[in-house]
Amino acid sequence: MAAGELQKSFTGEGLACRRGERRVFRGVAFALGAGEALVLGGPNGSGKTSLLRLMAGLAQPEQGRIAWDGTSIADDPVAHRARLHYIGHQEAVKLALTAEENLGFWAQMRGTAANATAALRRFRLDPRATWPARYLSAGERKRLGLARLLASPAALWLLDEPTTGLDAESIEILLAVIAEHRRDGGCVAVATHAVMPLPAAQAVSLAPHATGRQA
Amino acid sequence: MSAFTALLTRDLRLAFRQGGDVANVVAFFALAVILFPFGVGPDPDLLARISAGVLWVTALLAALLSLERLFEADYHDGSLEALSLMPVPLEIQVLAKCTAHWLTTGLPLTIVAPVLALVLHFDVAGYPALIAALLLGTPVLSLIGAIGAALTLGARRAGVLLSLLVLPLYIPVLIFGVAASEAAALGLESRPHLLLLAALFATSLALAPWAAAAALRQALE
Amino acid sequence: MHRFANPARFMRLSAVLLPWCAAAAAVFVAIGLYGALFVAPPDYQQGEAVKIMYVHVPSAWLASLVYAVMALASAIALIWRHPVAHIAAESAAPIGAGFTFVCLVSGSLWGEPMWGTWWVWDARLTSVLVLFFLYLGFIALANAFDDRTRGSRAAAILAIVGVINLPIIKFSVDWWNTLHQKASVFVMGGPTIATSMLWPLLVMATGFLFFFATLLMLRMRAALLRAKVRALRFGM
Numbered sequence: 001m002a003a004g005e006l007q008k009s010f011t012g013e014g015l016a017c018r019r020g021e022r023r024v025f026r027g028v029a030f031a032l033g034a035g036e037a038l039v040l041g042g043p044n045g046s047g048k049t050s051l052l053r054l055m056a057g058l059a060q061p062e063q064g065r066i067a068w069d070g071t072s073i074a075d076d077p078v079a080h081r082a083r084l085h086y087i088g089h090q091e092a093v094k095l096a097l098t099a100e101e102n103l104g105f106w107a108q109m110r111g112t113a114a115n116a117t118a119a120l121r122r123f124r125l126d127p128r129a130t131w132p133a134r135y136l137s138a139g140e141r142k143r144l145g146l147a148r149l150l151a152s153p154a155a156l157w158l159l160d161e162p163t164t165g166l167d168a169e170s171i172e173i174l175l176a177v178i179a180e181h182r183r184d185g186g187c188v189a190v191a192t193h194a195v196m197p198l199p200a201a202q203a204v205s206l207a208p209h210a211t212g213r214q215a
Numbered sequence: 216m217s218a219f220t221a222l223l224t225r226d227l228r229l230a231f232r233q234g235g236d237v238a239n240v241v242a243f244f245a246l247a248v249i250l251f252p253f254g255v256g257p258d259p260d261l262l263a264r265i266s267a268g269v270l271w272v273t274a275l276l277a278a279l280l281s282l283e284r285l286f287e288a289d290y291h292d293g294s295l296e297a298l299s300l301m302p303v304p305l306e307i308q309v310l311a312k313c314t315a316h317w318l319t320t321g322l323p324l325t326i327v328a329p330v331l332a333l334v335l336h337f338d339v340a341g342y343p344a345l346i347a348a349l350l351l352g353t354p355v356l357s358l359i360g361a362i363g364a365a366l367t368l369g370a371r372r373a374g375v376l377l378s379l380l381v382l383p384l385y386i387p388v389l390i391f392g393v394a395a396s397e398a399a400a401l402g403l404e405s406r407p408h409l410l411l412l413a414a415l416f417a418t419s420l421a422l423a424p425w426a427a428a429a430a431l432r433q434a435l436e
Numbered sequence: 437m438h439r440f441a442n443p444a445r446f447m448r449l450s451a452v453l454l455p456w457c458a459a460a461a462a463v464f465v466a467i468g469l470y471g472a473l474f475v476a477p478p479d480y481q482q483g484e485a486v487k488i489m490y491v492h493v494p495s496a497w498l499a500s501l502v503y504a505v506m507a508l509a510s511a512i513a514l515i516w517r518h519p520v521a522h523i524a525a526e527s528a529a530p531i532g533a534g535f536t537f538v539c540l541v542s543g544s545l546w547g548e549p550m551w552g553t554w555w556v557w558d559a560r561l562t563s564v565l566v567l568f569f570l571y572l573g574f575i576a577l578a579n580a581f582d583d584r585t586r587g588s589r590a591a592a593i594l595a596i597v598g599v600i601n602l603p604i605i606k607f608s609v610d611w612w613n614t615l616h617q618k619a620s621v622f623v624m625g626g627p628t629i630a631t632s633m634l635w636p637l638l639v640m641a642t643g644f645l646f647f648f649a650t651l652l653m654l655r656m657r658a659a660l661l662r663a664k665v666r667a668l669r670f671g672m
Contacts, residue, residue: 059436078304084300086300088296091292092293092296094225094294096232096233097225097228097229105225106301108216108218108221109298110301
């Protein structure tokens with residue numbers, strides 16, 4: 001292993017993934033260090049979401065190994081979950097709770113003091129803080145889902161299509177938030193179709209590794 | 216606030232704000248019990264004879280109907296996935312949700328049962344045993360039901376399937392619960408049956424969260 | 437155990453074992469029936485009708501045994517993520533359900549000429565009835581999902597939950613039966629078994645066991661071939 005690779009906190013090698021009876025990809029590898037960003041690209045069905053879920057520990061890879069600081073994440077799933085934020089397609093927002101209560105709940109589950117107010121302000125949701133989430137627009141709910149990223153700290157951010165449903169200004173905010181996170185030493189992996197101008201980001205395309213039939 | 220309390224409070228808050236959950240369960244329970252005199256006739260002796268059985272079967276069915284909301288909503292809005300990624304063991308989270316479920320289903324049923332028992336001419340001497348049995352038995356219904364609810368997430372016709380899976384597993388609770396409740400009326404000891412119910416409670420408390428968490432994990436994979 | 441993981445190996449092994457198991461099943465059942473019908477004495481109370489016991493009791497034993505096999509296969513499938521083990525459990529389930537059905541029907545046929553009722557709530561019949569529903573639940577759950585793998589895994593968890601509950605259910609049904617004993621004077625357990633009645637029972641049970649093994653291998657082979665066809669068609 002080259003000296004530079006020893007500094008990569010989050011690595012994966014020889015990864016193969018199966019969803020249902022179908023093999024989605026094989027032979028995928030990545031290496032992510034502190035302050036770095038990884039963009040997962042590829043056509044529909046190539047397995048971007050599947051790879052992100054493997055990274056989060058939501059599913060086990062059929063082959064291969066994912067490690068944080070050299071230790072396989074399967075060895076201590078609780079510790080791995082403590083260090084990551086995973087924002088999937090759905091916002092995980094409870095409509096009957098207020099925006100504040102939603103964020104406060106997730107922070108409590110992670111065992112940290114809730115930083116809900118600052119998170120809401122950063123995503124321009126502070127006027128809506130005490131509104132039940134059912135009165136928020138779709139874009140606002142999406143932002144509320146993203147606000148979880150700031151409500152409690154985590155080193156690794158895993159984002160699945162984070163810009164869907166966001167207006168241009170909100171996308172700018174998200175990019176700025178990601179940049180600050182990277183400056184503070186965190187790392188981020190994003191699965192996206194959209195063009196996301198993340199400076200100095202590695203790109204991993206899943207297209208050559210996909211084994212499912214092309215649609 | 217610990218994660219267990221946070222999740223328990225959230226579920227209770229949601230149940231309270233979305234309203235109707237407790238009322239639905241209690242209303243179904245009452246209606247189903249009231250159907251029996253229409254079905255078998257109003258003879259007080261006959262009703263007294265079947266009262267314990269009727270109360271338990273209808274309580275069981277009422278609990279069954281409320282099981283779907285245990286994980287369903289969280290599954291569909293992405294909360295369950297997010298919860299499974301929290302640094303808290305999923306088993307503890309299942310326990311928190313089962314507690315919230317019991318507080319909004321089993322406990323109201325236990326409170327209403329003595330009132331409905333009057334309607335069925337249940338022997339008043341059996342009240343303490345009835346309430347004790349329900350207090351021990353209804354949590355078991357929530358715990359075992361959680362396994363069924365977790366297994367059927369996202370299945371076709373999940374509601375009917377859930378009944379098919381869970382009702383056979385409810386039979387021991389039903390048998391011991393009824394035996395405890397009507398022991399007094401038959402001039403027998405209810406203690407052995409209550410002890411058996413307590414054993415069922417302890418066993419399901421230890422094993423059900425583990426099985427339900429395993430089912431949730433494979434539902435989220 | 438991982439030697440049997442490979443479906444091709446299972447196909448080769450089962451191709452060899454299948455004719456022997458089928459032959460053993462036929463032989464044992466034939467001997468058992470001969471023993472049951474011609475050697476064992478008729479019951480002085482129940483007459484020849486007691487001979488239904490020789491189908492009824494082994495079916496009950498197999499019904500429980502098959503469930504245990506299903507649960508074991510399910511545990512293997514979940515721990516080692518084994519597709520063949522899932523197929524074993526899912527292939528065994530309808531066979532087990534069949535045994536429970538035979539047990540229930542033979543019990544019913546036994547009851548009618550004896551006591552004029554088509555059903556008796558005795559401990560064994562009631563437990564088998566509940567077991568029947570446990571089998572139905574497993575089969576229904578395995579087929580309830582669009583994603584076949586999801587169904588297999590959910591059913592596997594259910595089988596393990598079921599096998600843990602089975603003794604508890606049996607115990608509670610026995611308890612319930614004794615509580616209400618005054619209502620059911622008739623016990624279908626049968627008289628204490630004399631040797632001349634015991635050996636046909638065991639022979640029949642062994643025959644049924646070989647029959648189960650034969651059917652299981654046939655069903656698993658068919659399921660594996662179907663999976664192979666799916667893989668070829670859909671390019672997996």
